[in-house]
Amino acid sequence: MTVLDVANLTKIYGDACGECVDNTGPSVGDNQCPVCGSVVACADVDFQLHDGEVLGIVGESGSGKSSLAEMLALDLDATAGDARYHAYDGNMLSADYQARHELQNQHVGMVHQHVQDGLELSFSGGGNVAEKLLAAGWRHYGDIRDRVESLFRETEVPVSRMDDATETYSGGMQRRIQIAKAIANDPGLVVLDEPTTGLDVSVQARVLDMFRGLQREQDVATIVVSHDLDVIRLLADRTLVMRHGRVIETGLTDRIMEDPHHEYTQTLINSVI
Numbered sequence: 430m431t432v433l434d435v436a437n438l439t440k441i442y443g444d445a446c447g448e449c450v451d452n453t454g455p456s457v458g459d460n461q462c463p464v465c466g467s468v469v470a471c472a473d474v475d476f477q478l479h480d481g482e483v484l485g486i487v488g489e490s491g492s493g494k495s496s497l498a499e500m501l502a503l504d505l506d507a508t509a510g511d512a513r514y515h516a517y518d519g520n521m522l523s524a525d526y527q528a529r530h531e532l533q534n535q536h537v538g539m540v541h542q543h544v545q546d547g548l549e550l551s552f553s554g555g556g557n558v559a560e561k562l563l564a565a566g567w568r569h570y571g572d573i574r575d576r577v578e579s580l581f582r583e584t585e586v587p588v589s590r591m592d593d594a595t596e597t598y599s600g601g602m603q604r605r606i607q608i609a610k611a612i613a614n615d616p617g618l619v620v621l622d623e624p625t626t627g628l629d630v631s632v633q634a635r636v637l638d639m640f641r642g643l644q645r646e647q648d649v650a651t652i653v654v655s656h657d658l659d660v661i662r663l664l665a666d667r668t669l670v671m672r673h674g675r676v677i678e679t680g681l682t683d684r685i686m687e688d689p690h691h692e693y694t695q696t697l698i699n700s701v702i
């Protein structure tokens with residue numbers, strides 16, 4: 430089943446003169462329009478995401494990955510484009526306020542690049558996860574507490590720390606709490622933006638292993654954004670490579686890693702081997 434079908438997804442920061450897309454991109458070597466100065470974070474992005482599939486989005490800093498992720502998590506307005514989510518009737522990018530909140534609370538889980546964008550650090554870890562359940566209509570204290578405990582176990586955060594302030598958690602624990610919050614309402618789509626940023630290498634590996642196990646068990650469609658090819662290699666079935674706001678190559682992750690077709694992808698891969 431197709432969970433998400435995205436067509437022509439475009440984000441332009443600035444007033445946009447109408448020529449921005451033609452004037453930018455990999456062939457020009459820049460994402461800033463020379464006519465009006467607007468920045469084309471991404472343009473004309475098309476892809477489909479299927480049940481249980483993990484799609485990786487990789488590219489250098491500024492290539493448009495986070496803008497793409499935030500639009501799909503409905504945290505950022507798109508300039509143009511169409512995104513059909515299987516459980517929503519119509520283009521989810523133009524959902525009204527109420528529908529957008531329902532989608533965000535029940536269908537799309539987001540793990541933000543910066544912990545402070547996804548968590549209230551002064552709240553307890555349990556409180557952060559409970560907030561997501563409350564937003565989706567959970568009301569019974571005992572049920573909420575049980576669900577939060579079970580999410581702590583699934584994401585390997587000690588239940589004994591549930592009532593401690595999130596700011597007292599380690600970076601790895603904060604990332605796991607973000608993941609627990611993102612999956613709390615069994616979403617059909619999870620978006621992970623740079624899930625390992627700020628974590629040291631051994632913690633990165635543990636968080637990624639945990640997420641991989643969880644993803645396998647729950648079979649949830651996932652988009653993972655990273656500049657780190659190791660993260661993409663480990664998690665993603667299929668990968669989009671972005672540069673200057675455009676998708677320049679797409680394919681099975683193994684194929685992209687072993688036999689990159691685009692010159693830029695070859696450089697990207699060779700530079701980390």
Ligand SMILES: Nc1ncnc2c1ncn2[C@@H]1O[C@H](COP(=O)(O)OP(=O)(O)OP(=O)(O)O)[C@@H](O)[C@H]1O
Binds near residue numbers: 468470491
């Ligand atoms: N609020 C904004 N206003 C103007 N330009 C922005 C804004 N947010 C992002 N940009 C620009 O859009 C382009 C894409 O940024 P984006 O953060 O999506 O890229 P990225 O690939 O996620 O980069 P990184 O890996 O560094 O996070 C960049 O040129 C960036 O400077």
